[in-house]
Every structure is written in structure tokens, then in C-alpha cells.
Amino acid sequence: MKKNHLLLFLCLAGAAAAQGQNLSKGEIHGNFEIDAQYYNPDSAIGAPAVPEKALMNGWGNVIYTNGKFSAGLRYESYLNVMQGFDPRYKGTGIPYRYATYDNGGLEITVGSSYDQFGSGLVYRAYEDRGLLYDNALDGVRVRYTPAKGVYLKGIWGKQRTFFTTSPGIVRGFDGEVNLNELFDSCMAKVKTQIILGGSFVSKFQADQDPTFVLPENVGASAGRLNLIRDITLNEATGKKGQINFYGEYAYKINDPSTVNGLIYKPGEAIYSSVAYSQKGFGLLLAAKHIDNMNFRSDRTATGNAAMINYLPALTRQHTYPLMAYYPYATQPNGEVSWQAEMSFKLKKGTLLGGKYGTDIILNYSAAYGLDSTNLHDEAGRRFGYTAEYFAPGDQYFQDIHIEIGKKLTNKLKGTLMYASMYYNKNVIEGKSGYPLIPAQVAVLDVIYRFTDEIALRTDLEHLYTKEDFGSWALALAELSLAPHWFIAAMDQYNYGNKIESKQIHYVNGQIGYLRGTSRIAIGYGKQRAGIFCVGGVCRFVPASNGFTLVITSSF
Amino acid sequence: MNILKSLVPLCAAAALLAACDYVSVPQQVGGPTGPSGGNGVAKRVLVEDYTGHFCNNCPRAAEEIHTLEAQYDSLIIPIAVHVGNFAWPASLYGLPNGAPSNSFPMDFRTPEGNDWETFFQPFAFPVGMINRYDYPNNHMLTVENWGGLVAQELAKPATADIRISHTYNPTTRMLDVTISGEMLRDTSGTFFMKTVITEDSVYEWQLDSELNPEYAPYYHSHMLRGAVDNPGSGWGDTAVAGIISAQTAFTRTYNNYQVNAAWNDTHCDIVTFIYDNNSKQVLQAAKKKLR
Numbered sequence: 001m002k003k004n005h006l007l008l009f010l011c012l013a014g015a016a017a018a019q020g021q022n023l024s025k026g027e028i029h030g031n032f033e034i035d036a037q038y039y040n041p042d043s044a045i046g047a048p049a050v051p052e053k054a055l056m057n058g059w060g061n062v063i064y065t066n067g068k069f070s071a072g073l074r075y076e077s078y079l080n081v082m083q084g085f086d087p088r089y090k091g092t093g094i095p096y097r098y099a100t101y102d103n104g105g106l107e108i109t110v111g112s113s114y115d116q117f118g119s120g121l122v123y124r125a126y127e128d129r130g131l132l133y134d135n136a137l138d139g140v141r142v143r144y145t146p147a148k149g150v151y152l153k154g155i156w157g158k159q160r161t162f163f164t165t166s167p168g169i170v171r172g173f174d175g176e177v178n179l180n181e182l183f184d185s186c187m188a189k190v191k192t193q194i195i196l197g198g199s200f201v202s203k204f205q206a207d208q209d210p211t212f213v214l215p216e217n218v219g220a221s222a223g224r225l226n227l228i229r230d231i232t233l234n235e236a237t238g239k240k241g242q243i244n245f246y247g248e249y250a251y252k253i254n255d256p257s258t259v260n261g262l263i264y265k266p267g268e269a270i271y272s273s274v275a276y277s278q279k280g281f282g283l284l285l286a287a288k289h290i291d292n293m294n295f296r297s298d299r300t301a302t303g304n305a306a307m308i309n310y311l312p313a314l315t316r317q318h319t320y321p322l323m324a325y326y327p328y329a330t331q332p333n334g335e336v337s338w339q340a341e342m343s344f345k346l347k348k349g350t351l352l353g354g355k356y357g358t359d360i361i362l363n364y365s366a367a368y369g370l371d372s373t374n375l376h377d378e379a380g381r382r383f384g385y386t387a388e389y390f391a392p393g394d395q396y397f398q399d400i401h402i403e404i405g406k407k408l409t410n411k412l413k414g415t416l417m418y419a420s421m422y423y424n425k426n427v428i429e430g431k432s433g434y435p436l437i438p439a440q441v442a443v444l445d446v447i448y449r450f451t452d453e454i455a456l457r458t459d460l461e462h463l464y465t466k467e468d469f470g471s472w473a474l475a476l477a478e479l480s481l482a483p484h485w486f487i488a489a490m491d492q493y494n495y496g497n498k499i500e501s502k503q504i505h506y507v508n509g510q511i512g513y514l515r516g517t518s519r520i521a522i523g524y525g526k527q528r529a530g531i532f533c534v535g536g537v538c539r540f541v542p543a544s545n546g547f548t549l550v551i552t553s554s555f
Numbered sequence: 556m557n558i559l560k561s562l563v564p565l566c567a568a569a570a571l572l573a574a575c576d577y578v579s580v581p582q583q584v585g586g587p588t589g590p591s592g593g594n595g596v597a598k599r600v601l602v603e604d605y606t607g608h609f610c611n612n613c614p615r616a617a618e619e620i621h622t623l624e625a626q627y628d629s630l631i632i633p634i635a636v637h638v639g640n641f642a643w644p645a646s647l648y649g650l651p652n653g654a655p656s657n658s659f660p661m662d663f664r665t666p667e668g669n670d671w672e673t674f675f676q677p678f679a680f681p682v683g684m685i686n687r688y689d690y691p692n693n694h695m696l697t698v699e700n701w702g703g704l705v706a707q708e709l710a711k712p713a714t715a716d717i718r719i720s721h722t723y724n725p726t727t728r729m730l731d732v733t734i735s736g737e738m739l740r741d742t743s744g745t746f747f748m749k750t751v752i753t754e755d756s757v758y759e760w761q762l763d764s765e766l767n768p769e770y771a772p773y774y775h776s777h778m779l780r781g782a783v784d785n786p787g788s789g790w791g792d793t794a795v796a797g798i799i800s801a802q803t804a805f806t807r808t809y810n811n812y813q814v815n816a817a818w819n820d821t822h823c824d825i826v827t828f829i830y831d832n833n834s835k836q837v838l839q840a841a842k843k844k845l846r
Contacts, residue, residue: 041651041652043611043651043652043653043762043767043768043769043770044767046611046764046769048609048610048611048612049609049648049649049651051640086678087678087679088678090678167692202575208834212581212582212711213578213580213581213582214578215575215576215577215578216576217575217576218575218576219575253575253576253577254576254577254578256581258689258693258700258703258704258707259703261703261706261707262707262710264578264581298692298693300688300689300692300693301692301693302693302696302697302700303697303700305693378710381581382581429699430699430700499767501767502767
């Protein structure tokens with residue numbers, strides 16, 4: 001298989017040369033990363049023995065571009081895959097390879113592709129290396145602009161699942177029209193940009209079930225509207241703001257699957273947001289209703305495998321460890337959620353703003369289950385339940401967050417954060433018997449720049465809860481010795497654990513070297529178990545103890 | 556705008572739009588309706604838990620099985636299959652720090668379980684199968700997915716029935732067992748049946764991540780001990796094959812099976828199940844106390 005991929009790449013490159021593309025004008029770029037860890041069993045923190053002793057994830061991208069032609073591949077190696085990642089990533093191979101030709105308004109890609117229709121409610125193929133999430137479509141993608149302001153996309157293929165493809169065939173079409181561009185002769189003076197879009201995605205998977213009639217062709221459609229308007233706030237200064245409204249509705253026909261308990265209820269999703277931004281101020285209001293929108297190219301797949309669509313989480317993405325301790329995972333079977341976020345800058349020179357100004361962010365995110373009524377029709381129509389639009393049921397998640405960032409002197413700046421959270425562990429992690437977990441989290445992050453080359457960052461965090469594993473405290477110090485070195489040490493202390501012997505310090509240190517686009521970091525210590533999420537898609541990270549090595553580079 | 560430029564993609568889109576299967580009657584026509592089938596036969600579900608005593612998260616899987624048993628009672632037929640490195644005895648795996656020197660001496664692996672491990676390839680521990688559904692695609696599931704698939708399988712009507720009849724002499728520990736049953740709908744293919752012994756409440760050691768220290772004596776539930784038919788093999792005997800009419804009966808008898816003296820026969824069960832040899836999917840299962 002690897003030989004065939006390389007052969008394809010070379011043939012396409014050769015074809016480009018035959019078409020008169022001068023290979024000497026082409027460019028080759030790429031990047032690679034190696035993550036490795038040596039595991040010491042540590043029963044105190046629940047770190048299991050690893051028979052291989054050390055595990056490795058590695059990958060490398062090579063991309064060739066020459067005029068209208070580009071081709072690339074990614075080699076991946078998991079020998080064996082590190083703890084916390086899906087163990088079905090096993091072995092080595094070239095699961096991602098493509099060739100693209102862009103002839104002005106028509107672009108054709110054969111091989112692997114990533115793309116998105118609208119907000120992703122019916123189709124999103126993407127990858128996230130941190131999650132080891134990759135649902136690239138292996139097939140054909142066409143992007144076509146028949147006229148100014150008209151953007152068409154078509155996809156046809158099978159989704160990547162680990163080192164193979166999912167059994168279902170995915171076909172889709174997306175059209176977007178920017179009316180202002182399309183009718184520019186008569187809409188040139190219209191201040192509001194109007195963008196309409198529509199998508200349709202269908203999957204085919206054979207029905208081999210001896211008991212149920214499973215639909216082999218399942219379609220999902222979506223329509224969207226985007227309005228963008230610039231507002232002149234001050235003619236004299238030219239100060240402007242912008243309002244952006246986005247709304248999308250998606251509908252999916254009967255799609256019985258393992259995740260939804262084999263019900264035949266159609267799925268629906270509504271996503272809407274309004275954003276206002278101007279210099280020094282931003283406001284975002286968003287709401288989402290999801291009802292039975294698990295959409296996969298394998299009706300029996302679970303976890304993060306074979307997902308065709310993407311249901312965005314209306315939560316703030318936290319990067320500080322204790323702020324991110326209770327992350328939210330989107331519930332495709334049903335949820336109602338909303339988010340309000342305001343960011344503003346208190347001007348410098350004012351009483352509250354101080355000498356350098358102060359940045360403030362306020363965020364409110366909440367997610368609830370559907371207020372549903374069980375139909376008890378398992379022997380009949382199997383619709384499962386009914387639910388009203390935006391009617392909340394059980395509480396899943398809440399995050400009320402405030403963040404204040406301030407530069408205090410030329411050398412000193414800090415960020416202070418506080419969040420009040422509620423976390424439904426039973427729903428979000430698939431556990432049982434846990435009460436709703438309230439948690440209060442505070443973070444103080446201070447950076448002091450001694451010189452242009454030397455900076456020290458200290459991060460103090462505290463999570464308070466009486467439930468789950470109790471309260472945590474965290475202290476981190478990171479010394480940067482520009483341009484090449486950094487040293488970091490961190491301790492996370494579970495002082496609030498009800499079991500005294502589990503009140504453990506998770507200490508680890510890291511030293512790193514940077515040179516150009518390359519970075520090498522070596523670490524040692526304990527890592528607590530936890531959940532790592534990006535955009536509502538999560539993976540569980542088990543506790544571990546040992547050496548870590550990360551090497552990244554790009555060219 | 557040049558309409559023709561957009562005509563082809565629009566036609567393709569219209570063709571896709573027409574390609575949707577709306578299902579008005581979810582159940583197969585002609586087969587038994589409802590979970591209990593045309594003959595009032597209850598659908599029972601085989602739950603296989605791939606585990607090992609050095610797997611410190613595996614007690615969570617056993618707890619999930621207990622939860623399912625509390626919910627569905629005898630409709631759940633569990634088997635705990637000890638396989639892989641986590642099932643090695645301490646002489647191979649090594650002892651956890653601080654564990655007594657005489658702990659984890661047992662090797663609960665079986666040749667039958669090893670066959671299943673080799674074939675079905677559990678990708679992590681704990682994982683399991685529910686009626687071996689969706690082999691070879693997504694048959695191994697982590698614990699949080701078991702409940703949903705159990706409910707899904709129990710919602711289906713029974714397509715076969717299987718029963719256990721046996722005589723057991725506790726003095727000689729000799730077992731004679733007859734497995735009988737019938738298909739409940741017209742079908743075709745090759746269907747095998749497998750009969751094994753499981754033992755409950757095996758009191759030995761187990762790692763548990765929620766304990767400190769993690770090693771502790773533990774009651775292992777539903778432990779696979781061995782096969783009555785084709786001992787040493789994970790695969791059974793043909794029950795029915797070919798084009799099969801509803802009510803086609805099958806029966807097999809296994810005489811003079813010696814129950815291992817190390818097993819507590821008061822804690823043992825006879826477990827049998829019938830499966831499609833092509834898809835490996837289990838149609839029906841049954842369990843009966845040995846004594």
C-alpha cells in the first residue's frame with residue numbers, strides 16, 4: 001500500500017511536469033512531529049504497567065506545490081500508540097495523500113481532503129493532532145466557482161477510520177451565494193452583505209441486519225443565512241463596528257444507529273449566533289438546539305470514529321489545566337445550549353484602565369439535555385421520543401467565567417480568571433451515580449520579563465469542589481531563555497481528595513530547545529488522569545509517570 | 556451568470572436529494588414481532604467482558620455488568636474472558652509495588668478465550684462484545700457503550716431459541732448436557748452453537764484503580780472456565796445449516812464432561828449460545844446453574 005501511495009505521488013508530479021510545469025519552480029514544504037513516552041507503573045496515581053515500556057506517535061507531512069498543482073501525503077506511525085489515544089491507531093502507513101489541480105474557478109482534489117459545509121452541522125472533515133481525530137474523506141472533491149459570488153462544492157468518498165476507511169460511502173454538495181458579489185452592479189451600495197447557503201449530504205451503508213429494516217441511504221440537508229454589516233460609529237474618526245448574524249438549520253432523515261439506540265426519529269439542529277465587534281469591544285450571543293444529530297458513515301461506530309458532521313460546543317476553550325479540568329463534550333443525541341461572551345478593553349490612561357489599559361472577558365455558557373417525552377414505541381414506529389425546540393431538560397454543563405488581563409509595567413503583565421462551573425459527569429463522561437459537580441476555579445498567571453531574553457511566567461491555580469476527587473491546587477513556573485531554551489516545572493496537588501492516601505502531588509518538569517522551526521522538549525514526572533477536549537470532541541487521558549519526548553519541526 | 560455552468564452540479568445535487576431511504580415499518584415483515592417473538596420466546600443477550608486481574612480499570616466493567624443484570628435480570632448472559640497480558644500470572648507479569656509475594660498467582664486464561672482474543676482482537680481493556688454485533692467492524696466496545704447496545708439487542712425479537720438440559724454428579728463431577736432449540740423464522744446460512752462453563756465468585760486478586768493500594772482480593776464474576784463442546788477450542792458445532800424454515804429444531808448432546816476439581820461447582824453455570832458462523836453474531840443465549 002505504501003508503495004502505491006508513493007507511486008501515485010510521483011506519477012502526479014511527473015504528469016505536472018509533462019504539462020509543462022517546471023519542476024524547478026515547485027516548492028516542497030512539510031512538518032513532522034514525534035511524541036514518545038516511557039511509562040513507569042505507579043499504583044498510587046493509577047498509572048498502569050505498559051508492556052511495551054515506551055510508546056510513540058509520529059507523523060510527517062510532505063507537500064509539493066507547483067503553480068496550479070499541489071500534492072501531499074502524511075506518513076503516520078504508532079508503535080504502539082501512546083496511552084490516552086484510541087488503540088486502533090496501530091502500525092504505520094500513509095493514510096492521507098492527495099493531489100489537487102486548481103484551474104482558476106475549478107479545483108479538483110483526488111485522494112484525501114478536509115472541508116466543511118457551513119458550520120459543519122451536516123459535513124465537516126478535519127483533523128486534530130491533539131485528539132488524534134481525523135475523519136478525512138478519501139475520494140474526490142470538487143470546488144467550482146461558476147460566477148462571481150457563487151461557490152459550489154461536491155464531495156464523494158469514504159471516511160478515514162484509523163488506517164482504513166469506514167464502510168459507508170459519503171456524497172455531498174454545498175452551494176453558497178454571496179448576493180452582493182453576484183449582483184454587484186445593483187448591490188454595490190448595499191451595506192449589508194447577504195450570504196445564502198445550502199448543503200446536502202447522503203451516506204450509503206448496506207443493511208445486513210436480520211431483524212430491522214435499516215435505511216441504506218440516509219440524507220441530511222441544511223440551509224444557512226449570514227448577514228454582515230459594517231457600521232460607521234464615528235464619521236470624523238472613521239471608527240467602525242461590524243454586526244455578523246449567522247443562522248443555520250439542519251434536518252436528517254431516519255438514521256437508526258448504536259449511538260441513538262436504533263430509533264427512526266429524524267434529526268434536527270438549529271445553530272444561530274449574533275456577533276458585534278468594534279475596536280476595544282466585542283459581543284457574541286449564540287444558541288444551539290441539537291436533536292438526534294449523530295451522523296456517521298458507520299451506523300455502529302461509537303466514540304469519535306466515522307463522524308460525518310460536527311456539532312460545535314458553545315463553550316469557552318480553556319487552556320489552563322484546572323480551568324480545563326471539567327471540559328464539555330457535545331451530546332449528539334440531544335442538547336440545548338447557549339453562550340454569551342463580552343470582551344472589552346478599558347482604555348489606557350483611565351482610572352480603571354490604568355497606564356496600559358485592561359482587557360476584560362465575560363463569558364456565560366450553559367448546556368442542557370432535551371426536555372423529551374418517551375413514546376414507548378419500541379415495538380412499532382421506533383421514533384423513541386418527542387422534544388420541543390429549545391426546551392431544556394437536565395443540566396449538563398455551566399461555565400460562568402471572568403478574565404482580566406493587565407499590563408502592569410513594561411516588564412510585568414498578568415491575567416486573573418475566575419469560573420463557576422457545573423459538570424454532569426454521568427452524561428458527559430458516560431458514568432453513573434455521580435451527582436452534578438459544582439466547581440469554582442481561579443487562575444493567576446503572571447509574566448515578568450527580566451530582559452529581552454529572559455522571562456519568567458508563574459501560574460497559580462485553584463479548583464474548589466466537594467464532589468468527585470475534591471479540590472486541587474496548581475503551581476507552575478516557566479523560565480524562557482530566548483531564543484533557544486525554556487525550562488518549566490509544575491505541581492498539581494489533589495489536596496481535597498477524600499481518600500488521604502490519594503492526596504498526591506503530580507510533579508513534572510520539562511526542558512526544551514528551540515532552533516528556527518524546530519523544537520525539542522524532554523519532560524519527566526507524573527501526569528494526572530483527565531479529559532482533553534477540542535471544540536466539544538474529547539479523549540480520555542490516563543494517569544502516567546515517566547519520561548516524555550516531543551520533537552517538532554517544519555520546512 | 557452562465558446557467559449552463561451550474562446545470563451539471565445542480566442536477567447532481569438533485570439526484571443526491573432523491574437518494575434517501577425513508578423507512579415506515581422498522582421491523583422485518585414476516586418475522587416474529589415484538590421482543591418476545593411469535594412463540595413468546597424471550598430474547599437474551601450475550602455480554603462478553605474481556606478482562607484481566609492486572610487491568611485496574613476492569614472492575615468498572617464488572618460493575619456495569621452487575622448494573623445491566625439488575626436492570627434486565629436473566630435476559631443478560633455474561634461471560635468474563637480473561638485474556639492477554641493483563642491476565643498473566645504474577646510469575647510472568649511481575650508483582651505490583653508492595654503487593655504480597657503470594658498474590659496474583661493464578662492464570663485464568665483459557666484456550667477458548669485465547670481463540671476469541673486472537674479472532675476478535677480486543678483493542679484495549681476493558682472492552683467487550685454484545686452478541687458479537689457488527690463483527691468485523693465495530694464489535695469491540697468500551698464499557699460506556701454496552702448499555703445502549705444491550706437495549707438495542709433486547710428490543711429485537713428472538714430469532715432462535717436455545718435450551719439447556721443436563722445431569723450432573725457432584726461426586727464424580729461428571730456432566731451430561733443436551734443443548735436443544737429451534738429457529739423461529741425462515742432463514743439461511745450456517746449456524747453454530749457453543750457451550751461453556753463459567754464460574755462466579757472466584758476469590759482471587761484484582762487491581763482496582765479506585766482502591767489504595769490498588770491490589771486487593773476480589774470476587775471475579777462469570778469467569779470463563781472452559782468449553783463443554785470441543786474443549787480447548789473457542790468454536791462450536793453446527794446447529795443448523797442451509798435453507799432453514801421456521802421451527803427447524805436442533806439438538807446436541809455432550810456426555811461425560813469432567814468438571815475441573817479446582818472449580819467450585821456450586822458457583823458454576825452452563826452457558827450456551829447460537830451464532831451465525833458468517834457474521835459471528837449471536838442469535839440467542841441461555842444459562843443454567845450447574846448444581
